[in-house]
Amino acid sequence: MTEDQIIDLLSSNLSYILLALLLFIVIFQGVKIVPQSEQHVVERFGRLRSVLGPGINFIVPFLDKIRHRVSILERQLPNASQDAITRDNVLVEVETSVFYRITNPEKTVYRIRDVDAAIATTVAGIVRAEIGKMDLDDVQANRSQLIDTIKQHVEDAVDNWGIEVTRAEILDVNLDQATREAMLQQLNAERARRAQVTEAEGKKRAVELAADADLYAAEKTAEARRIQADAEAYATGVVARAIADNGLEAAQYQVALKQVEALNALGQGPSSQTVIVPAHAVEAFANAFTMLKGKP
Structure with missing residues (x-):
């Protein structure tokens, strides 16, 4: 080659x-x-x-x-704290955290330079604005509603950046020392008031129960007296019917029976050895024995 x-x-x-x-x-x-x-x-x-x-x-x-x-992974902004003033002029420090993800990269790239800083600034402004519309008690009690409101407003603000806010959290609401002491005093006063109310209600209930017991006892006593009166009325009625049926003889028989029973009880007493009876009483007892013998 x-x-x-x-x-x-x-x-x-x-x-x-x-x-x-x-x-x-x-x-x-x-x-x-x-x-x-x-x-x-x-x-x-x-x-x-x-x-x-x-x-x-x-x-x-x-x-x-x-x-x-x-x-396009979900991201979390660093926890941020910002001061805010409530509607009742209480200074609070709110700690927030926001989670987001990029859904339209072309918007994020060409419309905003620093995404994290922009979102953090937006969240701080919205938190201050929303807390300024609420009293301190509402901030503490309606935290879930406040979180939803903040999330909605942040979503509307960052929509042009191609970002979706997945979650917003209020981690803590801190108060200054003076406000804490005032709230503690108020809490102690409220506890004392509740204790006094509870004690007063207990005493009131005790009085009501005692009155109910007295009323119940009075009702039972009245019922017992009514029953006794009904029994006496019934016995009187029986005697009245016997007299009406048998005439005066039945009445005399009942009187003689009672006299004999009284004499018998007097003679059986433990301290009685001799019984002295008036003459007219002996005659009455004799008549009673005569009538008793004549009865079946």
Whole structure:
């Protein structure tokens, strides 16, 4: 093989090598693989061309350039504290935290320079404005409602930046020392008032229960007397019916029976050995015994 043939062979092979190398560069420049957690902003001659999503993407080599690689993962702003004054003129320090993610990278890239600083400033202004509309007690009691309001206002403010606010949190509401002491005094006074009210209600209840017990006892006593009166009336009625049916003889029989019973009880007393009875009483007892013998 002559020298000219060797030179021609090397030139031919070099051309193929250069062509293969050029093809590899074109493929390398034209095929882009984007991770799942990112989106890439492509420019052509300094202007927005497209936004590449996750997976394999194709661009025009040497014309299109990936200028920005934007993470679409949810982000958390550093916890921020800002002072605010409530409607009842109480100075509070509010600690907040905001979570967000980028949904439209082309807006975020070309419309705002520092996303975190912009969102933090927006949140601080909205927090001050919303707390200024509420009393201190409402801030403490309606924290969930306040969080929802702040989140809604922040979403409206950052919508043009291609950002979605996923969550907003109020981590703490701190008061100055003087306000804390005043609130503690108020709390102690409220506890003392509640204790006095509870004690007074207890005494009132005790009086009511005692009155109910007295009323119940009076009702039972009256009921017992009524029953006793009904029994006496019934006995009187029985005697009256007996007299009406048997005449005067039945009445005399009842009187004689009572006299005999009284004499018997008098004679059976433990301290009685001798019983002295008047003459007319003996005659009455004799009549009673005579009537008793005549009864069946």
